[in-house]
Amino acid sequence: xxxxxxxxxxxxxxxxxxxxxxxxxxxxxxxxxxxxxxxxxxxxxxxxxxxxxxxxxxxxxxxxxxxxxxxxxxxxxxxxxxxxxxxxxxxxxxxxxxxxxxxxxxxxxxxxxxxxxxxxxxxxxxxxxxxxxxxxxxxxxxxxxxxxxxxxxx
Amino acid sequence: xxxxxxxxxxxxxxxxxxxxxxxxxxxxxxxxxxxxxxxxxxxxxxxxxxxxxxxxxxxxxxxxxxxxxxxxxxxxxxxxxxxxxxxxxxxxxxxxxxxxxxxxxxxxxxxxxxxxxxxxxxxxxxxxxxxxxxxxxxxxxxxxxxxxxxxxxxxxxxxxxxxxxxxxxxxxxxxxxxxxxxxxxxxxxxxxxxxxxxxxxxxxxxxxxxxxxxxxxxxxxxxxxxxxxxxxxxxxxxxxxxxxxxxxxxxxxxxxxxxxxxxxxxxxxxxxxxxxxxxxxxxxxxxxxxxxxxxxxxxxxxxxxxxxxxxxxxxxxxxxxxxxxxxxxxxxxxxxxxxxxxxxxxxxxxxxxxxxxxxxxxxxxxxxxxxxxxxxxxxxxxxxxxxxxxxxxxxxxxxxxxxxxxxxxxxxxxxxxxxxxxxxxxxxxxxxxxxxxxxxxxxxxxxxxxxxxxxxxxxxxxxxxxxxxxxxxxxxxxxxxxxxxxxxxxxxxxxxxxxxxxxxxxxxxxxxxxxxxxxxxxxxxxxxxxxxxxxxxxxxxxxxxxxxxxxxxxxxxxxxxxxxxxxxxxxxxxxxxxxxxxxxxxxxxxxxxxxxxxxxxxxxxxxxxxxxxxxxxxxxxxxxxxxxxxxxxxxxxxxxxxxxxxxxxxxxxxxxxxxxxxxxxxxxxxxxxxxxxxxxxxxxxxxxxxxxxxxxxxxxxxxxxxxxxxxxxxxxxxxxxxxxxxxx
Numbered sequence: 001x002x003x004x005x006x007x008x009x010x011x012x013x014x015x016x017x018x019x020x021x022x023x024x025x026x027x028x029x030x031x032x033x034x035x036x037x038x039x040x041x042x043x044x045x046x047x048x049x050x051x052x053x054x055x056x057x058x059x060x061x062x063x064x065x066x067x068x069x070x071x072x073x074x075x076x077x078x079x080x081x082x083x084x085x086x087x088x089x090x091x092x093x094x095x096x097x098x099x100x101x102x103x104x105x106x107x108x109x110x111x112x113x114x115x116x117x118x119x120x121x122x123x124x125x126x127x128x129x130x131x132x133x134x135x136x137x138x139x140x141x142x143x144x145x146x147x148x149x150x151x152x153x154x
Numbered sequence: 155x156x157x158x159x160x161x162x163x164x165x166x167x168x169x170x171x172x173x174x175x176x177x178x179x180x181x182x183x184x185x186x187x188x189x190x191x192x193x194x195x196x197x198x199x200x201x202x203x204x205x206x207x208x209x210x211x212x213x214x215x216x217x218x219x220x221x222x223x224x225x226x227x228x229x230x231x232x233x234x235x236x237x238x239x240x241x242x243x244x245x246x247x248x249x250x251x252x253x254x255x256x257x258x259x260x261x262x263x264x265x266x267x268x269x270x271x272x273x274x275x276x277x278x279x280x281x282x283x284x285x286x287x288x289x290x291x292x293x294x295x296x297x298x299x300x301x302x303x304x305x306x307x308x309x310x311x312x313x314x315x316x317x318x319x320x321x322x323x324x325x326x327x328x329x330x331x332x333x334x335x336x337x338x339x340x341x342x343x344x345x346x347x348x349x350x351x352x353x354x355x356x357x358x359x360x361x362x363x364x365x366x367x368x369x370x371x372x373x374x375x376x377x378x379x380x381x382x383x384x385x386x387x388x389x390x391x392x393x394x395x396x397x398x399x400x401x402x403x404x405x406x407x408x409x410x411x412x413x414x415x416x417x418x419x420x421x422x423x424x425x426x427x428x429x430x431x432x433x434x435x436x437x438x439x440x441x442x443x444x445x446x447x448x449x450x451x452x453x454x455x456x457x458x459x460x461x462x463x464x465x466x467x468x469x470x471x472x473x474x475x476x477x478x479x480x481x482x483x484x485x486x487x488x489x490x491x492x493x494x495x496x497x498x499x500x501x502x503x504x505x506x507x508x509x510x511x512x513x514x515x516x517x518x519x520x521x522x523x524x525x526x527x528x529x530x531x532x533x534x535x536x537x538x539x540x541x542x543x544x545x546x547x548x549x550x551x552x553x554x555x556x557x558x559x560x561x562x563x564x565x566x567x568x569x570x571x572x573x574x575x576x577x578x579x580x581x582x583x584x585x586x587x588x589x590x591x592x593x594x595x596x597x598x599x600x601x602x603x604x605x606x607x608x609x610x611x612x613x614x615x616x617x618x619x620x621x622x623x624x625x626x627x628x629x630x631x632x633x634x635x636x637x638x639x640x641x642x643x644x645x646x647x648x649x650x651x652x653x654x655x656x657x658x659x660x661x662x663x664x665x666x667x668x669x670x671x672x673x674x675x676x677x678x679x680x681x682x683x684x685x686x687x688x689x690x691x692x693x694x695x696x697x698x699x700x701x702x703x704x705x706x707x708x709x710x711x712x713x714x715x716x717x718x719x720x721x722x723x724x725x726x727x728x729x730x731x732x733x734x735x736x737x738x739x740x741x742x743x744x745x746x747x748x749x750x751x752x753x754x755x756x757x758x759x760x761x762x763x764x765x766x767x768x769x770x771x772x773x774x775x776x777x778x779x780x781x782x783x784x785x786x787x788x789x790x791x792x793x794x795x796x797x798x799x800x801x802x803x804x805x806x807x808x809x810x811x812x813x814x815x816x817x818x819x820x821x822x823x824x825x826x827x828x829x830x831x832x833x834x835x836x837x838x839x840x841x842x843x844x845x846x847x848x849x850x851x852x853x854x855x856x857x858x859x860x861x862x863x864x865x866x867x868x869x870x871x872x873x874x875x876x877x878x879x880x881x882x
Contacts (some may be wrong), residue, residue, distance in 0.1 A: 020422055021422065024420060024421055024422035027421070028369075028420040028421055028422065029420075033360070033363070033364075033366075034359070034360020034361065035360070035366035036364075036366070036497075036498070036547075037366065037499065038499070038583065038817070039500075039816050040583060041815050041816070041817070043816035043817050044205045044497070044583075044821070046497060049367070058381075059725050073360065074360035075361075083200060086361060090275050090358040091350070091354045091358060091652045094351045094354050094782055094783075094786065095354070096351065096353065096354055097217030097219075097582065097786060097790055098215075098216050098217030098496070098497060098546065098547050098548040099356075099357030099362050099545065099549075100364060100547025100548060101497050103360050121828075124826045125825035126825070126844070128824045129824060130815065132497070132821040132823065133497070133821075133824075134476070134496060134497045134550070134794075134821060135217050135496075135497070135788065135790045135793075135794075136790045136791075136792070136793020136797065136822055137786070137790065138793065138822070138824040138826075138827065139789050139827075140789070142824065
């Protein structure tokens with residue numbers, strides 16, 4: 001079936017069966033590869049995208065449920081104030097190691113700062129809990145969120 | 155007209171030639187240069203006619219930082235800013251890009267990337283600098299000794315010009331045999347904590363390309379249906395269900411009968427089609443045992459006289475000394491199978507080239523292995539195979555299989571097609587956890603005799619587990635007199651002056667497919683050594699740090715450096731001055747040439763729940779090339795070491811793995827460790843490893859902290875959550 005997706009401000013017509021995870025439409029149909037496949041069961045957060053501004057796990061979001069919603073991926077984050085601040089903080093602190101989970105980390109961090117511009121350490125730990133990083137860059141993720149908060153406040 | 159002022163233009167010289175200067179150092183130390191697209195000899199540095207300098211990185215980048223580190227060495231010696239150098243990964247060619255620690259084999263591992271590249275890459279950069287300067291000196295009619303290169307500009311008393319202007323002339327010069335390396339006092343980039351990673355931007359904006367991101371025109375995705383029990387073989391399969399899946403193409407039994415390749419147009423279609431496939435397996439030769447049996451076998455092996463006398467000492471003498479001791483501290487330990495679980499599920503893509511060869515796109519940790527495997531399977535000469543090494547989403551050892559396991563699967567899947575379409579092999583997370591290669595299970599049993607003053611008078615240490623190395627091409631390098639060094643490293647070779655030490659090893663039969671796992675044998679040996687030292691100190695009524703220092707007084711370099719990191723860790727962690735409700739544990743260990751001490755501070759205890767409040771780490775890894783990357787590796791190593799002992803294990807029931815995905819193999823999460831504080835010991839010694847050495851002391855330091863908080867409860871079987879320790 002043909003489905004119309006609103007993604008990063010553009011409309012994309014894609015051919016996909018109902019039940020297809022949004023993740024695989026983004027990656028294999030639209031060939032936008034910043035959104036990652038890590039577990040397929042919403043346990044690692046590498047596939048995090050925003051649907052109407054809310055972080056969701058795209059591996060467990062089915063294409064027929066997206067409807068008219070606005071989907072935003074890592075590729076469009078630099079166009080947003082919060083996204084740009086988080087990316088700047090990530091580079092300043094060299095948060096990344098292998099980097100494979102970091103698109104998802106940044107999408108979640110932007111979600112957190114959107115609803116909570118000055119999160120406490122506990123807020124960060126609670127919100128980012130579902131984003132796994134096997135390199136264990138967590139100390140810098142925590143510091144990166146705090147730094148992004150500072151950048152946004154300035 | 156708009157003039158772009160990109161850094162390429164900044165470096166662009168006046169000469170509009172097509173010359174390319176390629177410089178590198180031969181293994182024998184000589185240096186050669188080649189120009190243009192002629193045969194290029196050992197190239198680590200490429201400078202094109204526009205003056206763009208590119209470092210050719212022979213180690214793959216799984217996050218541990220060689221793209222940054224090796225680029226830094228080249229930039230330092232030539233005289234560039236970090237934003238004036240680009241990087242690309244080396245092609246597969248073990249004659250040129252071999253790991254000097256591995257022999258004629260190209261690969262990354264053993265925390266050797268910087269240690270084996272430090273002189274090689276500096277020499278290559280220095281040779282480029284000298285050739286460019288000679289060319290400039292000839293052009294300007296001045297003495298070469300009056301010129302230098304700073305920030306990409308060749309500069310003398312009278313003139314200054316971008317180095318790109320001299321690339322064409324320099325490329326026709328003979329390379330210097332022994333270029334002068336910069337003195338450390340001249341370093342601007344090496345050791346500079348402000349030097350940033352070269353891959354941060356692309357990994358934060360979604361543009362970094364991992365092998366999983368390969369989308370070649372007309373490519374197919376292949377997934378392999380494998381038996382639940384390793385070693386099972388395909389008897390037959392039925393793909394009627396798969397045919398209902400949109401995008402399903404075909405399925406075929408792999409030539410080695412190890413599985414069925416399912417081909418589809420997309421990853422999702424391949425996943426669904428594989429789920430719908432019905433396979434009948436021949437399990438006669440498959441693994442059938444359970445972890446309980448493996449555990450019993452290992453613990454029983456510890457009771458028998460060890461198969462190998464690792465320390466080459468007299469067991470009877472040790473037992474006699476312990477028999478005369480005033481008190482004996484005794485403990486048995488068990489470490490389960492562990493998966494590596496890199497964030498990027500394994501995958502690679504093979505495509506045919508117009509000349510009848512293939513390209514493998516892969517986050518290749520040891521390119522020589524898959525290069526050879528593809529040659530054999532596809533019936534192609536080595537020179538017809540190219541390997542495009544891409545960024546790797548983690549490894550922790552998993553991508554370095556001696557049998558090139560997943561690349562072999564891809565080659566087999568490709569070999570069954572008409573080769574007209576690229577084949578991308580993709581593993582799921584379930585494949586990764588269930589069909590993987592594991593850190594072998596190991597057991598230790600230790601008896602330490604103490605005299606009336608608490609001093610060690612004898613140490614009997616038995617180790618049992620499955621060898622990782624035997625039966626692999628690495629056997630000749632690592633197994634000596636039957637002893638797999640990777641099973642015992644960190645024990646008999648301890649720097650502690652232990653009187654009457656005996657260390658013995660027994661190989662247990664193959665339980666499943668095993669593999670080195672970040673820090674290899676040290677994952678269990680450091681735990682046992684450091685917990686036993688802690689228990690001995692407590693039994694002696696002495697401070698654990700002072701007690702350890704008492705066994706590091708022999709004056710060897712190892713002892714001095716271990717003592718130094720211990721003392722500094724104690725100072726930085728405020729050892730002994732903890733708040734009410736807090737407890738500390740310490741461990742120190744040498745691995746991969748580096749010395750690391752870690753103090754774990756916790757609140758709570760095993761009953762009420764342990765919270766890891768802080769980890770203080772002190773590392774001496776020789777001259778720190780990139781201090782911030784070193785800190786990051788220590789942070790990551792601590793997380794990797796602690797995360798797994800907290801709650802992870804792979805178990806088998808009837809040969810089948812019990813875990814499926816992350817909920818059953820729960821990764822370390824952000825809230826598990828509240829803070830990590832890393833300190834680097836200043837050093838002028840040669841650089842040593844950083845990717846692995848942060849791992850070994852972390853778990854025993856945690857165990858020692860838990861013991862201090864929990865009435866000396868010694869958690870000695872992993873994971874801790876299965877053995878009386880709760881975490882909050």
